[in-house]
Amino acid sequence: MSTLLVVFAKEILDNFRDRRTLVSALVMGPLFGPMLFAFVISLSIERSLSDADRPLELAVIGAERAPNLVRYLGSRNLEVVAGPADREAAIAAVDNGSLDVVVVIPEEFPAQLADGIPARVEVISDQANTQAERDARRARGALEEYALEIAAIRLVARGVSPLVIRAINVDDVDVSTPSGRSAILLGMMSYFFIFALLMGGMYLAIDTTAGERERGSLEPLLALPVTRDQLMLGKIAAACLFMALSLMLSLCSFYVALKFMPFEQLGMTPNFSPLVVVCAFLILIPFALLGASIMTLVASFTKSYKEAQTWLSIVLIAPTLPILIVSILTLRPQLAFMFVPSLSQHLLLVDMVKNEPVNLLHVAISVTSTLAIGALLTWICARLYRREGLLG
Template sequence: MNAMLTVFVKEVKENLRDKRTVMSALLYGPLIGPIIFVMLMNTIITRELNKADQPLKIPVIGAQYAPNLIDALKQQGLQPQLAIADPEAAVRNQDADVVLRIPADFGTSWRKGETSQVEMVYDSSQRETGSSVDRLRRMLETYSRHQGAMRLVARGLSPTMMAPVSVDDRDQSTPQSRAGQLFSILPYFFVLTIFMGGMYLAIDLTAGERERQSLEPLFANPVPRWQVLLGKLGAICVFSLTSLLICVVGFGVCGRIIPAEKLGMTLSLGPAFALQVLLMMVPLVILLASLQTLVAAFAKSYREAQTYLSILMMVPALPSVLLSVLPIKVANWMYTVPLLGQQVGIAQLLRGEQVTTMQISTCMASGLVIAILATLVTAWVYRSERLAISV
């Protein structure tokens, strides 16, 4: 055990002197996620709030055919812009979010009491146009309902005849559950931080030393290989865990900066959230450290190990992609699957739902079992004499 501790202290000290490892594990890895997240969320929220507060500037074709309609839309916040010759091209080229086109026979149909047709020209594949299209549609629907009611009153009928069925919406979402949906990518940032925190260390302690031919003298010492491995894994885990801790604290600070309440949401990333995240993530620290060391052991050079681990980095993204594409109902068995259990648990915490002690324990236990198996496989690979040879 003294040998394991010696290897651990040696690797930690040496890598603390390595600027690349320190910057990756303690600066870029843990902080790039919160910084990008704050910038992105603040930009989106500010843009959407500005759009909601400002007049809706929409090019209108044929405004002269429906002056009453245009006046009513102006009262709701529409600011008509000059007509354009080719609205379809303008929308495709993103020169306009949406274009309102009023046909020449609008007035004729109106006077006859018939349905008067208008056109909204837009491109639904452009995400930034959604709010403008929805605002214009609500304006037109409000005007349509009001004028329809006026027509019934003019004929001595009750406006309620237009609505034989009344729908009373009862949204069961909470401010925090809505925030959880918006910030559902957060668990992936935590997993990525663990990966980045230990990646360069894992490469250097295996493929790097193999390339520098310093593994062979180390293995020549009368020390069991598994103690050498555990010393190296301990150093990787310390850097990964420190990186995760910095990231969790960073997101906790970000939760106070992001103006989620302006969108009717509540983002709670306080100490209780941080503690539960750390408990669920600890097994992943050990698991990813073992997997990174195992993969790096098959590389003969530092650069080759970087290539292998870059491919391995895509694995943690799979649960996030799966949950974002498929409407999966949360079940207890998910907590037994590493990566998936952490994704589900943190997503529930973000939504303000309770994650039970049993679910956290299951997540930790299953993760530790898989981590131990990965460590045993890595220890078996470390027994090979070819590991110390760089050619």
């Protein structure tokens, strides 16, 4: 036991002095992930929020022929500006991208409108350009609403209720709760935490075998009067500590980052209170033993530091697989999933963020199965550490 502690203490000291480990454990995982996540989310929120209200300059050819339409568009935040000289110029401008959308009001428009025959209006846009198409859709929508308004006025003028052209009234009823909606966006964050956790212990796991070997410090270490199991366990324990640290920092940075995101405006209220942060930590932390042992295991088969890094980057991605499969197949959480590490943590985390009651049986299964697999892998690591071939 004391040997284990000596190794543990040395690894902590050693790695706290190693800039590479520190950056990956305390900066890369915890900060980079949530920051990127926050950036992407707030960008997409900004965009979807602003779209409807953002004043849009709309190029219109022949605006003078339809002053009422122009006024209506103005009331919909579509500011009409003079378009290109003619229709051909407009098509060319849209084609080369200098304009996103051009509305053409033909000469006969006022006459057709007055005669009560469908008045032709052209909307020129590039439907392959999704960004431009969003603006075109707004223009089209506004034009259709204007048409409906005129139709209603005409019906009233003929003594008919405008309701006759509303045969059906469609109402969307959304059963998702605000917290539930945010779960879709926040679903991917559980992977960020697992990623941060693994990053935190990666260099320590490599160091246990490939690193020590490459430095030439493994052989004298093994020649000391200590058992290899203790060396191994001490190193895995140190990796777990770094993983815990990394996870804690990443949860905290997420907590802070979420405060700056305009979720309320989207009708979302992710439940990421300090209590949830603590619970998330407790649910995710059993993954540390599994992560440390599997990375040590993979690294022990490699010949060099470089090779270990290559293989471990695959280990970093592996935990996404079960999450991805379940999300793609949109499977409901069920008991069997709780036996799968990374997936069980993900599902429990999503439940908490959605503010739904967390099934304690599920928590118990998730924790014990993850720890059991971690312990098994640690045992295999210890077996491998006893091999002669370890020296390479």
